[in-house]
Amino acid sequence: MDPQRPIPERYKAGVVSNNGPDYQLTVVDVPVPRPGNVIHYMLEDLPLRRMRDYGVRSPGHEGAGIVVALGSAVTGWKVGDRAGIAPTWDTCMSCELCSSDLECHCARAMPTGLMVSGTYQQYIVSPARYTTRIPHGVDDFSAGPIMCSGSTMFRALRESNLCAGQWAVIMGAGGRVGHMGVQIAKAMGLRVIGIDAGEDKEAFCLKFGYEAFIDHQKSTNLSQDVRNITDGKGTHGVLVTASSAAAYRVAPRMLRVGGVVVCVGMPASGTAFAGDDPMYLILNNLKVVGSLTGSRQDTAGALSLAARGLLKPTYESFSIRELPNAVSQLRQGKVRGRCVVDFNV
Incomplete structure (x- = not known):
């Protein structure tokens, strides 16, 4: 995707149609970044999630894409940077756990796709401080699955x-x-x-x-x-x-x-x-x-291995229109490796 392309007012997202595993495509408003947030145009790895009582309609907890907009207080990021979103969307960054590489267990941690809207959508907001930089040599189809698995x-x-x-x-x-x-x-x-x-x-x-x-x-x-x-x-x-x-x-x-x-x-x-x-x-x-999931340090370590050619996820790719079918195949165990949804097509 061209990061300079105008951001639309509405975009496609995969949402839960009930409290079970069924998904459908819908059109929703593009979020506006707050001062400390960035907006990504996404390519999403598709883990299987059942939405229960969290109230978040769009699940998904890992993905990679391109930064297309920045909040007014964001530093260190620019439009066009490649970035990833992990299962932990944000933490308090000030407690004992956050200071000791155990931030995923922070009492105020916010899981992506559960407490905040997830990555089954074309655009997503994430805190700049908890956004992961994707290194050169790692394509988005590999980076998305690495963010969690x-x-x-x-x-x-x-x-x-x-x-x-x-x-x-x-x-x-x-x-x-x-x-x-x-x-x-x-x-x-x-x-x-x-x-x-x-x-x-x-x-x-x-x-x-x-x-x-x-x-x-x-x-x-x-x-x-x-x-x-x-x-x-x-x-x-x-x-x-x-x-x-x-x-x-x-x-x-x-x-x-x-x-x-x-x-x-x-x-x-x-x-x-x-x-x-x-x-x-x-x-x-x-x-x-x-062992729950990786910290920011662990994610950077896994991406570093991928950049060196030592880690390459196996995946099958689907377009956004194929999202319901992708979920169905995943549930039936027909996908070898990871299932990646490309929101560019």
């Missing part, structure tokens, strides 16, 4: 405290998050085992650099399979990106002494338990940690 896996691997040369298992290896996780893990020097199901997932995973792949539908003992690959000792870390109770049940048993389970995938509340018998955890010095 890439940043999330970058953060999860940081939370694991794993070191180069150590083993990491990614459960949900061929998923929208997992396929980016292996690329980031390899860039950090880790040896990565993927766990997923099906020959198509195996082929998909191995091309991204997994050192080994285990089909959990064929395995009769996942923990033993992992130990067989890791000299009988187990893996140093397991990153659970799958949203299944079964994945969380088996994860601790794959670990060697001193290992860590990082919880990324979110099963429905009350349906899964992350952990094990306390005696087993104590005797093996095991750790279980949660």
Whole structure:
């Protein structure tokens, strides 16, 4: 898009037509930026969201585009800059969490697409202080998915405290998050085992650099399979990106002494338990940690890997007119990697 093109008074957005997963296209007013805000013309990665009681009609929590307007108090940005929006729209920037790289957990954090209108629209306002600069060498189709999925896996691997040369298992290896996780893990020097199901997932995973792949539908003992690959000792870390109770049940048993389970995938509340018998955890010095999404630092780190050619999301692109169809295909599991909606076409 030409950033100098006049901004229209009305534009297209994907909105929720009910409290379920259905979307429709509509025309809404272009927002006016406040003093500290910028307006982006968007290209949006399409995660699947169910809008419940938040009252926000346009969901979407990650995307990339071009700055087309600035608030009167904005400095450091100019029209034409490439920018991204992350799942966290803004925070207080003054509490203990915001000062310690945990701003996503700020009590006043505002999730994009939940507490404020999201990125399923051609134009969106974001606070200049929480807007991410997209580096040269990273196209918008890659930057959009990295704003959430890439940043999330970058953060999860940081939370694991794993070191180069150590083993990491990614459960949900061929998923929208997992396929980016292996690329980031390899860039950090880790040896990565993927766990997923099906020959198509195996082929998909191995091309991204997994050192080994285990089909959990064929395995009769996942923990033993992992130990067989890791000299009988187990893996140093397991990153659970799958949203299944079964994945969380088996994860601790794959670990060697001193290992860590990082919880990324979110099963429905009350349906899964992350952990094990306390005696087993104590005797093996095991750790279980949660990891929500990336901070601004994590997002910048993931984008830096992409700029160096070390992280490349797989995606299918759709035009804005195809948004309802894109959501339908995503719900049916027909999209490999990420689903990106291009609001330029």
